[in-house]
Amino acid sequence: MKHNENIDVSGHLEIYKVYEDGVEEQVFADHNVITSGMGVGLGLLYSGSGAADITNFQIRYFKLGVKGNTVVDTYGIDQVDLVSSLGQVEGISDYHTEVGSNLPIVTGYTMNYDGGAKSTSQGSYNWFFGVIPDNSIKRVDLNSVTYIMYIERGSCNSHTLNEIGLYMKNPLGYATTRSNLVAYRPFTDIAKTDDFALVFKWTLNF
Amino acid sequence: MVKGHVTICKIYKDGTQEIVLDEDNLTTNGLSYSLAEISMGAGSEYAEDFPPAYFQVGTDTIGYNTSLAISSHFYQLSAPFDWTDYGDETTLEVVKRYRGVLASCTDINVSPPSCSALLLTSSLLSSTLYSGVDEYFAVIPPEYISKIFMDSFEVEFTLDENSGNGKAITEVGLFSKNPKGLSQDSPLLIAYRKFTAITKTSDFSLVIRWSVGFLGVSNNVDNHDTGGYINPGPQIPGSSEEIS
Numbered sequence: 001m002k003h004n005e006n007i008d009v010s011g012h013l014e015i016y017k018v019y020e021d022g023v024e025e026q027v028f029a030d031h032n033v034i035t036s037g038m039g040v041g042l043g044l045l046y047s048g049s050g051a052a053d054i055t056n057f058q059i060r061y062f063k064l065g066v067k068g069n070t071v072v073d074t075y076g077i078d079q080v081d082l083v084s085s086l087g088q089v090e091g092i093s094d095y096h097t098e099v100g101s102n103l104p105i106v107t108g109y110t111m112n113y114d115g116g117a118k119s120t121s122q123g124s125y126n127w128f129f130g131v132i133p134d135n136s137i138k139r140v141d142l143n144s145v146t147y148i149m150y151i152e153r154g155s156c157n158s159h160t161l162n163e164i165g166l167y168m169k170n171p172l173g174y175a176t177t178r179s180n181l182v183a184y185r186p187f188t189d190i191a192k193t194d195d196f197a198l199v200f201k202w203t204l205n206f
Numbered sequence: 207m208v209k210g211h212v213t214i215c216k217i218y219k220d221g222t223q224e225i226v227l228d229e230d231n232l233t234t235n236g237l238s239y240s241l242a243e244i245s246m247g248a249g250s251e252y253a254e255d256f257p258p259a260y261f262q263v264g265t266d267t268i269g270y271n272t273s274l275a276i277s278s279h280f281y282q283l284s285a286p287f288d289w290t291d292y293g294d295e296t297t298l299e300v301v302k303r304y305r306g307v308l309a310s311c312t313d314i315n316v317s318p319p320s321c322s323a324l325l326l327t328s329s330l331l332s333s334t335l336y337s338g339v340d341e342y343f344a345v346i347p348p349e350y351i352s353k354i355f356m357d358s359f360e361v362e363f364t365l366d367e368n369s370g371n372g373k374a375i376t377e378v379g380l381f382s383k384n385p386k387g388l389s390q391d392s393p394l395l396i397a398y399r400k401f402t403a404i405t406k407t408s409d410f411s412l413v414i415r416w417s418v419g420f421l422g423v424s425n426n427v428d429n430h431d432t433g434g435y436i437n438p439g440p441q442i443p444g445s446s447e448e449i450s
Contacts, residue, residue, distance in 0.1 A: 007208035007233045007278070009241075034207065039357025039420025042208065042241070046382075046418065047351050047359035048257040057244055057253065077420075115356065137246060142308075142331050143238040145245040206241040 009034045011204045013164070013185045017196040020153065024199075028187045032202070035079045037111065037180035041171045051173025059204075061106070061129035061167040061179050062149055063087075064095075064156060068163025068186025079184045080113045082163050086156065087128030088120040095128060098154030098194060104131035108170070108177035117178060129167060129179060143206045151198040161190045164200060208233055210397045210418040212378070216410040219367070224410075231399040232270065233418060235279045239308065240385040240394065250387025257351055258361050259383035260303065260343035260393045261414070262286040263375050267400035268326075276328050281307040281395045283379045287370065289342045295368035299345040304338040306386055306394040311335055336386050343381065343393055358419020365412040374403040380416055 015028035044050030045057050065082035068075075086094035095105050110127045112118040117125045136148040147166065163186045167179035183204065192198065210231035216224040240256065243249035250256070266285035270277040282305065292300050310329035313320040321337060344363070351361045361380065377400045381393035397418055406412065 006210075006230075007238050009207050036357050036420055039208070043353060043355065043357045043359050043419050045244075045253055046257050047353035048254060048348060049353050050253060052253050054244060054249075054251050054253050054256075055247065058247065059245060113356070134247070139242065139246050139248075139331060142328065142334060143235070143242045145242055204245070206238040206245075 014201040016199040032185040038182040041168045044171045050171045056170040060169045065163040097157040101154040103155040111180040146203040149200040153194045156192045209421040212399045213415045215413045218410045236394040237396040255384040260381040264377040304392045305341045306392040309337040362415045370406040
């Protein structure tokens with residue numbers, strides 16, 4: 001709920017397993033945390049010191065990770081990235097685990113708290129991001145937007161997923177995208193297999 | 207979470223300064239609406255249309271109730287200055303612009319559609335449209351906007367000794383330039399503050415300093431001073447990244 005004198009940006013995440021026969025099972029539903037990266041994007045936009053193209057301020061990327069369980073009791077607004085994102089060691093095959101997997105993935109930098117680029121566990125600066133397509137972004141209310149991320153049956157298998165983050169595309173407007181975390185949520189372990197797809201339904205209220 | 211803070215300072219001709227207001231403001235629904243519009247790819251496609259570019263001062267107040275969820279759902283000052291109210295000798299650039307407002311339509315099948323501006327109320331998305339009304343605004347030059355912290359912005363403007371004299375000023379509003387991306391600027395209210403009347407005279411200027419953003423909520427970002435401009439931090443070795 002919006003309240004009195006401040007804009008209380010908030011969010012709610014739902015996760016569903018979708019089996020091949022069409023059966024859906026909700027496995028998670030809870031609020032999330034809006035991180036300081038949202039403020040970084042807002043500050044850059046309204047001070048006129050960031051990217052020139054407004055699409056760079058849109059939330060278009062996400063990451064999945066496997067160590068959210070380590071921060072369940074401590075995560076908060078200061079989170080600048082996932083604890084352990086997919087792709088840092090095995091690259092894109094962490095996401096495309098089966099032949100024919102079509103999950104859209106891009107590479108780019110991740111913004112650190114000071115605007116710099118954050119390095120991976122391997123010392124690289126290249127991170128893998130899932131792409132949120134146009135048709136997966138829905139306006140549900142005057143000030144509410146829902147993002148739907150579909151992880152198909154052939155993607156991210158053999159990983160125990162337990163964290164997800166939404167990223168603003170490239171608010172600094174660099175030639176190589178430098179994306180900042182704007183919303184984060186660890187969740188209960190999901191051992192991903194090719195028996196089911198995962199649907200993340202994330203609603204942000206501005 | 208997204209907060210605003212406003213400071214109003216009287217500065218007398220002899221240099222004496224007197225702070226007359228130093229409190230939080232109301233961040234209005236125009237800011238929330240703009241963020242949702244950006245997320246949807248609606249509105250302006252140019253980032254330069256979003257920073258604050260105009261302000262108004264007025265002589266009445268909006269009677270919002272801060273205990274209600276719709277307390278920020280208004281897009282206007284209660285009694286904004288007209289052109290003549292700023293004064294003949296003002297150094298401000300005063301312009302007429304089409305102030306943006308969200309309106310609720312009850313019947314779109316008549317011409318013109320039957321709509322009313324939203325004032326301390328909300329509306330279903332499907333029955334809300336963007337409309338406007340001509341009013342007078344004072345221009346905020348881009349160089350008056352600064353950035354001290356990573357997650358906020360600051361803006362400062364002055365009602366000089368020759369402006370608004372004789373008026374009992376009770377409200378001030380900060381307007382985004384043209385977030386809807388119309389062919390001519392359509393300012394949208396993003397922050398508002400009402401206060402005890404300040405009767406403006408030629409004895410002093412009023413300097414209004416505004417900060418909006420994630421103020422004081424993050425230990426890491428808030429402790430990183432950008433020095434007033436954007437500091438992208440340590441560069442990648444061998445990289446020659448530039449803002450495009």
